[in-house]
Amino acid sequence: MKTLKTEYLITGNSSAGxxxxxxxxxxxxxxxxxxxxxxxIFNYSRPLISYLLGNRVKxxxxxxxxxxxxxxxxxxxxxxxxxxxxxxKRKIVYFANSQSIKFDKLLIAxxxxxxxxxxxxxxxxxxFTFTTFNDAVxxxxxxxxxxxxxxxxxxxxxxxxxxxxxxxxxxxxISIIELADRILSTTFDxxxxxxxxxxxKKTGCNxxxxxxxxxxxxxxxxxxxxxxxLKTRExxxxxxxxxxxxxxxxxQLVNNTSIVTHRGILVDETMQTNVKDxxxxxxxxxxxTLLDEDKKNIPIWPNAFKQGRIAGENMAGGNAVYTxxxxxxxxxxxxxPTISIGKTSLEQDKYEILEMRKKEESxxxxxxxxxxxxxxxxxxxxxxxxxxxxxxxxxxxxxxxxKDRLLENDFGVLALPEKYRKHLVGDVGLEV
Amino acid sequence: MKRIRIDEKYCMGCRLCEVHCIVQHSKxxxxxxxxxxxxxxxxxxxxxxxxxYVTFALQCRHCEDAPCLDACMTGAMYxxxxxxxxxxxxDKCVGCWMCIMTCPFGVISRSPDKKSIASKCDLCMGExxxxxxxxxxxEALKYEDSKD
Numbered sequence: 023m024k025t026l027k028t029e030y031l032i033t034g035n036s037s038a039g040x041x042x043x044x045x046x047x048x049x050x051x052x053x054x055x056x057x058x059x060x061x062x063i064f065n066y067s068r069p070l071i072s073y074l075l076g077n078r079v080k081x082x083x084x085x086x087x088x089x090x091x092x093x094x095x096x097x098x099x100x101x102x103x104x105x106x107x108x109x110x111k112r113k114i115v116y117f118a119n120s121q122s123i124k125f126d127k128l129l130i131a132x133x134x135x136x137x138x139x140x141x142x143x144x145x146x147x148x149x150f151t152f153t154t155f156n157d158a159v160x161x162x163x164x165x166x167x168x169x170x171x172x173x174x175x176x177x178x179x180x181x182x183x184x185x186x187x188x189x190x191x192x193x194x195x196i197s198i199i200e201l202a203d204r205i206l207s208t209t210f211d212x213x214x215x216x217x218x219x220x221x222x223k224k225t226g227c228n229x230x231x232x233x234x235x236x237x238x239x240x241x242x243x244x245x246x247x248x249x250x251x252l253k254t255r256e257x258x259x260x261x262x263x264x265x266x267x268x269x270x271x272x273x274q275l276v277n278n279t280s281i282v283t284h285r286g287i288l289v290d291e292t293m294q295t296n297v298k299d300x301x302x303x304x305x306x307x308x309x310x311t312l313l314d315e316d317k318k319n320i321p322i323w324p325n326a327f328k329q330g331r332i333a334g335e336n337m338a339g340g341n342a343v344y345t346x347x348x349x350x351x352x353x354x355x356x357x358x359p360t361i362s363i364g365k366t367s368l369e370q371d372k373y374e375i376l377e378m379r380k381k382e383e384s385x386x387x388x389x390x391x392x393x394x395x396x397x398x399x400x401x402x403x404x405x406x407x408x409x410x411x412x413x414x415x416x417x418x419x420x421x422x423x424x425k426d427r428l429l430e431n432d433f434g435v436l437a438l439p440e441k442y443r444k445h446l447v448g449d450v451g452l453e454v
Numbered sequence: 455m456k457r458i459r460i461d462e463k464y465c466m467g468c469r470l471c472e473v474h475c476i477v478q479h480s481k482x483x484x485x486x487x488x489x490x491x492x493x494x495x496x497x498x499x500x501x502x503x504x505x506x507y508v509t510f511a512l513q514c515r516h517c518e519d520a521p522c523l524d525a526c527m528t529g530a531m532y533x534x535x536x537x538x539x540x541x542x543x544x545d546k547c548v549g550c551w552m553c554i555m556t557c558p559f560g561v562i563s564r565s566p567d568k569k570s571i572a573s574k575c576d577l578c579m580g581e582x583x584x585x586x587x588x589x590x591x592x593e594a595l596k597y598e599d600s601k602d
Contacts, residue, residue: 037527069527073548083546086529324525324556331524352551359564361555405554406563409521413558435512435559436503446558447515 025122028056028098030337031115033105033275034131035059036068037323038304038330040087042129045334045342047095053338055097056123058115060104060132063155065091069184069323071158076188084155105132110279110297127299127337130276130287131330134269134305134321139176141265143238148247149263152185164262170194174250174260176235178205182266183218183355189262190225190356197228197258199235199250201267209351211367213377214360214400217384221356228258238263271306271319284308286319291343293333301337303329310346312416313364313397320349348415352405358384361408364398364415365390373397378429387429394422407434417442455538457600458577458587460510465502465594467509471586472498475513478578478585494566499575500586501561511586511595513575514561516540522553522562530572539577547571 030046032039035057043055066084073079092099100121107116108128116122136151138144148168150161164170173189175182178200186196198205204215205222219229234253238260241248250260271286282288282296286308293301293309303309304326308317325347335342350363365373366388374391385403389396389411395418399411410433414421419442421428427437435443473485479496480488488495500513516539522531523540530546531553533539542553549570553562565573578584587595 041524067527067529069550070548079548083528086527088529323527324521324552327524350555352555354549354551354570359551361551363555405551407560408555409553409557409562410560412556416558432503432505434501434503436505436508436510 023120023122025114025124026056027054027124029053029126030055030129031123031125031127032057032129032131033115034129034133034304034306035061035065035099035101036131036133036304037326038131038133038333039129040065040091041327041330042131042303042334042337043092043095043097045331045336045340046338047334049335049338049340052096055095056100056125057092057097058100058103058105058117058123060102060118061154061156062102064089064099064101066155068153068155071152071155072184072188074155075158075161075185076191078191105275108275108279108281110281110300113299115275125299128301129330129333129337130295130300130302130306131304131326132272132275132306134271136181136265137268137270139235139265139267141176141235141238143240143247144263144265146238146240146245146247146263148261149238149265152181152264152266153269161262161264165192165194168246168261170261172197172259173262173264174199174235174258175264175266177266177268178202178229178231179208179266179268180206180351180353181269182264184353185264185266186222186227187355189264190227194262195226197230197260198222199230199233199252201232201234203231205229205231207367209349209362209366210360211388211400213379214362214366214386214388214402217386217402218355218358218360221358221384225356230254230256235263269305269321271308271321273306284317288317289329291345292336292341293329293344294336299337301333303333309344312346312348312418320347322349322351324350350412358403359401359405360403361401361405362399363408363412364396366398366400368398376425376429389428391421391425394420394425396421396428410434410438413446414438414442417445455516455600456577456597457516458513458575458584459596459598459600460512461594461596462508462510463594464592465510466592467502467504468591469502470589470591471500471511471595472502474585474589475500475575478581497563497566497573499561499563499573511590512559512561513586514540515559516575516577521556521558525552525556527552537577539579540574541576541579542572542574544569544571
């Protein structure tokens with residue numbers, strides 16, 4: 023097959039890939055863009071799959087850019103084809119269907135894949151991962167075709183709990199199996215986890231912490247999952263099993279090349295890898311962070327988008343700089359909105375903790391300070407104006423003059439240090 | 455683009471802007487019906503902040519580099535090509551609150567009704583002048599062309 027040529031090649035068509043298109047087109051209106059995705063859907067938002075599963079969003083509303091987005095941006099979109107091999111020297115990517123594409127600039131935005139736990143019986147029918155559109159559709163189909171009364175979700179992190187939320191809406195009884203001593207242990211502290219844990223129990227969920235599934239069992243000839251055995255020897259009914267123990271960056275494409283990787287593909291502040299003209303963005307990369315010295319893989323939507331956008335502008339000759347970000351998540355569980363930003367669960371002396379809790383309303387706020395700078399926040403139950411705190415983190419603002427106001431109910435723009443307030447509002451028509 | 459300019463010097467904290475914003479985004483756009491019959495009332499999309507003698511009214515700044523646009527995972531948040539305003543397509547919004555998490559002004563809120571969608575200033579789409587500006591008795595809010 024003849025090698026095709028393109029000026030910009032983007033492997034991956036989610037947040038970072040789409041943002042990259044927009045970044046390129048900001049500067050270069052004409053250059054040839056080819057986007058290749060290993061999925062068979064023209065465009066969809068991955069975080070929406072739990073809404074799809076829970077019947078809160080229809081298939082036709084899963085996209086986050088319109089049907090004509092690719093035409094309008096003159097993008098050659100290739101679906102259902104996987105990048106297999108990268109020749110860094112000749113600048114060629116080889117694809118699963120034997121096609122090869124020569125590029126001037128490449129963005130690797132291949133995202134991450136779920137880690138499959140090594141459990142006996144994980145090949146049985148009714149055992150699923152939960153990260154893609156096709157996963158959600160397959161789970162939906164399975165529920166439609168078979169009697170699913172009890173489900174087991176392995177992993178009490180964000181993906182697991184989003185699956186739980188959707189399954190609860192479908193009226194399925196759920197058991198969550200979590201290895202750590204509490205759910206949401208990477209994003210929340212003990213108190214915040216506790217609030218959500220109690221709310222989940224009230225909706226009828228069973229939560230098993232410090233536990234794992236050792237085997238998934240079937241009781242029929244069709245090899246349908248029926249039971250799981252826990253480490254503690256308990257057996258739980260499981261007509262459906264969802265594994266959500268984590269996601270790892272899809273770096274296979276750069277294996278055996280000179281591109282430097284750690285957990286993800288390492289990139290500089292322009293989102294370029296150590297090889298000129300090859301960029302990476304989104305869940306596959308490890309980029310600068312705001313609060314730590316070393317680069318980190320922070321697989322969240324807003325980071326992927328920002329990184330993709332910056333990569334795109336730079337690929338087209340711009341000079342955009344990624345100043346780093348922090349982990350942040352916004353999830354509503356059991357009707358309780360929650361937001362967590364940055365470092366949330368630290369016990370060391372160098373951090374100062376401000377807290378507010380109204381038990382009866384499931385409201386909890388926590389602010390983590392280091393040398394009079396906010397490095398983390400948790401909001402449970404009341405998330406209004408949380409972005410103001412994000413702004414204080416992202417802009418590294420000294421909050422010593424407003425420390426006693428940070429937890430006040432009416433904390434707002436008026437309370438911000440004057441210099442920062444002026445900077446914030448300076449360009450946008452506010453005289454305060 | 456045309457933006458709402460806020461002048462703290464002239465703001466008296468009367469909160470008329472909030473009242474008119476609520477009415478404008480109600481079903482009937484009638485003040486009596488909105489306040490007496492609509493439950494829940496729509497949320498105000500302009501917030502009057504007050505501390506001591508200082509007050510000002512704040513609504514979406516329709517930022518040039520808007521963090522809510524980057525964060526929106528559904529594509530609901532978009533920039534209106536004609537006016538430059540940052541708007542929320544309520545049919546697409548699912549209430550994930552990523553916009554609330556990233557807006558440095560804290561001017562996006564959860565709609566008070568069951569729809570669970572983001573509520574923010576839409577510059578009173580279709581009106582020549584946003585109602586908060588039109589009804590500000592002391593010209594603390596102005597609607598003018600900005601440099602960009």
